[in-house]
Amino acid sequence: MPTSANRNTMTHETDPTSQSVLLPEEAAAARLILCERTGRWAAALRRELEAQQRKRASCAEPPAGISDKTYVSPLPPRVEETRSLARAFRALAEAPASFLIVELSRANVDALLGRMAELARWFPLARLAVLSDRRLAGYGWLMREAGAVWHTCSPRRLAPLAALARRHLVSGPRPRRTLREQIWAGLPWKSGVME
Amino acid sequence: MARKPSTVAQLAKTLNAQAQPIYVLDDEAALVFLNRACREWLGRDAEGLLGTTAAYHSAPEPAGPKAVAAALCPPPQALHGQPCSAPVTHVTPDGRVLKRRAVFVPVGNPGSEPLLIVAVLDAEDLPAQAAPESAAADVAPLADEREAEAAELHERICRFRREAAGRFRADRLLGDSPAMRRARRQVELAAGTRASVLLVGPPGSGREHTASAVHYASDPDRVGSLVPLDCSVLEADLVRETVRALASGEPLGERSARSTLLLNHVDQLPAEGQGELAGVLLGRSFPLRLMATAERPLAALAREGSMRGDLAAGLSTITIELPPLAERREDVPLLAQLFLEEANARSAGQVAGFTPEALDRLDAYVWPGNLDELAQVVAEAHRHAEGPQIDADDLPRRLQLAARAAARPPRAEETIILDEFLGRVERELVRRALERAKGNKARAARLLGMTRPRLYRRLEQLGLLDEEGA
Numbered sequence: 001m002p003t004s005a006n007r008n009t010m011t012h013e014t015d016p017t018s019q020s021v022l023l024p025e026e027a028a029a030a031r032l033i034l035c036e037r038t039g040r041w042a043a044a045l046r047r048e049l050e051a052q053q054r055k056r057a058s059c060a061e062p063p064a065g066i067s068d069k070t071y072v073s074p075l076p077p078r079v080e081e082t083r084s085l086a087r088a089f090r091a092l093a094e095a096p097a098s099f100l101i102v103e104l105s106r107a108n109v110d111a112l113l114g115r116m117a118e119l120a121r122w123f124p125l126a127r128l129a130v131l132s133d134r135r136l137a138g139y140g141w142l143m144r145e146a147g148a149v150w151h152t153c154s155p156r157r158l159a160p161l162a163a164l165a166r167r168h169l170v171s172g173p174r175p176r177r178t179l180r181e182q183i184w185a186g187l188p189w190k191s192g193v194m195e
Numbered sequence: 196m197a198r199k200p201s202t203v204a205q206l207a208k209t210l211n212a213q214a215q216p217i218y219v220l221d222d223e224a225a226l227v228f229l230n231r232a233c234r235e236w237l238g239r240d241a242e243g244l245l246g247t248t249a250a251y252h253s254a255p256e257p258a259g260p261k262a263v264a265a266a267l268c269p270p271p272q273a274l275h276g277q278p279c280s281a282p283v284t285h286v287t288p289d290g291r292v293l294k295r296r297a298v299f300v301p302v303g304n305p306g307s308e309p310l311l312i313v314a315v316l317d318a319e320d321l322p323a324q325a326a327p328e329s330a331a332a333d334v335a336p337l338a339d340e341r342e343a344e345a346a347e348l349h350e351r352i353c354r355f356r357r358e359a360a361g362r363f364r365a366d367r368l369l370g371d372s373p374a375m376r377r378a379r380r381q382v383e384l385a386a387g388t389r390a391s392v393l394l395v396g397p398p399g400s401g402r403e404h405t406a407s408a409v410h411y412a413s414d415p416d417r418v419g420s421l422v423p424l425d426c427s428v429l430e431a432d433l434v435r436e437t438v439r440a441l442a443s444g445e446p447l448g449e450r451s452a453r454s455t456l457l458l459n460h461v462d463q464l465p466a467e468g469q470g471e472l473a474g475v476l477l478g479r480s481f482p483l484r485l486m487a488t489a490e491r492p493l494a495a496l497a498r499e500g501s502m503r504g505d506l507a508a509g510l511s512t513i514t515i516e517l518p519p520l521a522e523r524r525e526d527v528p529l530l531a532q533l534f535l536e537e538a539n540a541r542s543a544g545q546v547a548g549f550t551p552e553a554l555d556r557l558d559a560y561v562w563p564g565n566l567d568e569l570a571q572v573v574a575e576a577h578r579h580a581e582g583p584q585i586d587a588d589d590l591p592r593r594l595q596l597a598a599r600a601a602a603r604p605p606r607a608e609e610t611i612i613l614d615e616f617l618g619r620v621e622r623e624l625v626r627r628a629l630e631r632a633k634g635n636k637a638r639a640a641r642l643l644g645m646t647r648p649r650l651y652r653r654l655e656q657l658g659l660l661d662e663e664g665a
Contacts, residue, residue: 021564021593022399024575113355117362121537122574124399124567127428134224134274137248138348141420141446146355149425150433155308156222160433167428183611 020173022125028095030125030172032077032165035088036103041131042081044155045101048162049076077169085111097125099168101161104132104139116146127168129161216295216316218267222308224249224274226264233316236293237263237285262286265345269312273299276309283316294321356418363407369530372523374516378405381515386412391485391510393461395492396517399565402488403459405517409486410455419453422483427460431467435475442475444482451482461510462489462496473506485510520562520569527557530566534573535585546580552587560594622657625650629659 034042053076082088085108092098102112112130119128129150130143140151150161207228210217216233220226225248229241237244239260247264263285270281283297295316301309368379385392386409394402403423410421424437444451456476458464464472475481487493492514493507520527531549539545549557553576562568576589587595625643632638640650654660 021568022571024571024591109351113351117358118541120403121570122541124571127425134248135268137224138345139351141422142348142352142355144437145352145420145422147423149428153224154222160430163430164428164433171428183616 023097023173027097030097030099030169031080031091031095032099032101032169033080033082033088033091033095034101034103035082035085036131037083037105039081041101041103041155041158042079044158045162046076046079048158049079049166052076052159052162052166077166085115089115092123092126096123097172099165100126100128101165102128102130104130104136104143106136109139112143113146116143116148119147125173127164129164131161215318218314220249220267220269220312220314222303222310224268224312226267227311232318236295236316238287239263267314269299269314273301273309273312276301276303282321283314295319296321356420359407359421360411360418363404363411368401368405368408369533370523370526371529372518372526374518374523375526378515378517381513382409382412385409385513385515388513389413389484390512391487393493393511393514394486394488394517395490395514396488397490397519397565399567400517400519401566402517403457405515406455406457406486406488409515410457410484413455413484414453419450419455420447421455421457422447423457423459425459426465427463431465434464435468435472438472438475441483442478442481447483454482455484455486458485458487458510460489461487462491462493462502464502466501469503469506473503473509477505477509487511520565524558527562527569528554530569531557531573534570535577537570538574538577542577544577544580546577546585547583549585550587553585553590556587556590556594556598560597618657621653622659625653625657625659 034045036042080091082091085102088100088102092100102108104112116128119126127149128147129152130140130148132139132143132151132153134153137153140153143151150164152158152161207230210228210230211232213230214232216236217228217230218226218233219228225246226244227246229237229244234241243260244264247260249264249268266285267283270279273279278298278300280296280298282294284292284294286292297314297316300313300315301311302313303310368375368382370376382405392406392409394406396402407421411418422437422441424434426434429437438456440446441451441456447454476485487510489496493502493511496502497504497507520530528549531554535546535548557569557572564571572591572594573585575591576585579589580586581589625639628639628642629636632642636650637647640647643650645653651660
């Protein structure tokens with residue numbers, strides 16, 4: 001049985017450095033990329049990310065089951081908006097460990113399924129979630145089957161998605177650093193003390 | 196003393212007394228209330244309908260609750276918070292088409308997604324003979340449109356599965372190493388049963404691909420869904436939500452019995468709620484086959500106490516071990532060629548193969564990222580290749596560095612000269628404090644918790660005084 005002693009080790013974290021070999025040398029840092037037609041989902045997602053960030057900042061201690069590494073995050077992830085699948089996948093090619101969120105429409109179902117089939121092979125570090133209008137709710141399980149980690153139809157149910165995206169970005173691989181770079185990155189100015 | 200009825204019961208009583216059919220949808224478009232008139236009009240009890248989402252589903256049974264609920268789906272304006280009016284068409288089990296005008300009233304903050312949608316239908320059906328042309332023009336397209344949408348989704352699902360079944364054929368698990376030959380035999384064995392399968396191997400070793408091969412080989416003629424669930428990133432409650440939904444059988448319908456739930460990275464499953472999860476997954480009524488991927492055998496995790504023993508055992512009836520790529524180097528040239536052909540198929544640039552030097556370099560590398568890394572290395576080399584073949588120089592720098600490192604004695608461990616490093620840290624802090632104080636020394640000194648004369652001395656010692664022009 002899991003014990004409270006090992007609970008903190010049973011987080012969603014994987015060793016980010018072990019997968020950093022999968023990052024091409026010219027790869028940019030992981031991003032949160034949102035592909036939608038309007039901007040409606042982006043506004044709701046930003047609100048949710050900020051709300052979660054405020055909630056975390058108000059906690060004196062990381063909640064049980066969340067490691068310090070997951071807990072400490074200086075800012076909510078920035079949402080990079082795109083208006084087409086092609087642009088979204090270009091952004092993903094620049095930052096292959098990104099978290100991609102795509103709004104499903106009748107017009108892009110086949111194109112999205114085609115792209116998702118390529119995702120596991122060519123972007124093994126990326127994860128993809130799907131948003132849609134309620135009228136396309138029936139497509140949710142097909143999208144999950146095709147590899148989407150989550151699907152939602154409601155802008156009011158973005159909390160799980162925001163948490164998923166943040167966890168993906170925190171636990172993803174980062175470029176390997178020298179000891180000097182690691183210490184330098186951990187000095188006070190990184191947490192805004194002298195910014 | 197008689198108990199007063201609750202407000203909700205009072206409200207339900209009032210609505211039930213109305214002659215007009217009224218129904219209410221929640222923020223997920225699920226039916227939460229139907230008054231008596233509505234139930235009578237639909238010819239259904241509320242029990243089977245409550246909780247059903249009023250949205251289009253794949254190939255709904257014509258008289259099933261999903262089909263009835265789909266008929267009650269509000270127009271998009273209502274879903275986006277705008278009151279509107281539209282006809283609602285219901286096909287009775289005996290084939291009669293009933294149509295009534297409905298007013299949809301979203302409840303919630305204006306301009307945002309509604310919390311509830313209340314639909315109030317006319318008390319009488321629209322007479323077909325009163326406006327035969329318009330009725331025919333309205334009803335038929337609506338029914339046709341919904342049928343067409345359901346058929347389109349069904350067709351897409353079938354097409355997706357056919358393509359996936361082709362992509363994940365067991366004979367595409369390439370490699371002639373003893374480990375891969377053994378893995379292929381195990382895949383064939385597992386495909387012939389409904390037993391749970393655990394795929395164990397390091398990240399990038401092809402665990403998901405192998406699981407897909409087992410699934411699609413199990414029943415090639417009537418393939419069900421393969422639903423992956425990423426336990427490394429989903430919160431415990433989302434894992435439970437998905438598993439409960441699948442256990443209910445609703446999302447996949449009769450396909451559930453042919454379908455597979457693939458718990459990816461199950462070794463990272465949050466400890467919280469494992470008991471409840473084990474209860475559902477391992478229960479007799481869970482309709483899907485179980486597969487899981489992990490880096491280590493689950494029995495080892497159970498021994499360490501990070502996974503419940505029953506869950507570990509229940510998920511590992513058959514265990515297929517996939518070796519790291521470094522342990523099957525003889526497969527590297529074949530796999531590299533496969534990935535090169537895939538890269539050729541994706542781009543205009545065509546590259547025929549690898550030079551012997553490039554193959555030597557691929558062979559000498561340790562492949563910590565396994566197949567995923569090999570695929571990525573080949574794709575990167577394909578982009579850089581200028582000749583007809585991939586040369587050693589086209590390969591990523593880390594492979595070249597690894598080759599050079601192998602040829603040289605190991606470098607001394609990286610060291611840090613503490614005084615020099617602390618000096619750099621101090622300079623940086625002082626510089627930032629001055630920047631923040633916009634060059635005001637007194638304010639910078641306060642920020643750094645020192646006196647102004649002492650700051651001047653430190654600036655002089657650090658050689659920053661000249662830079663400041665003081």
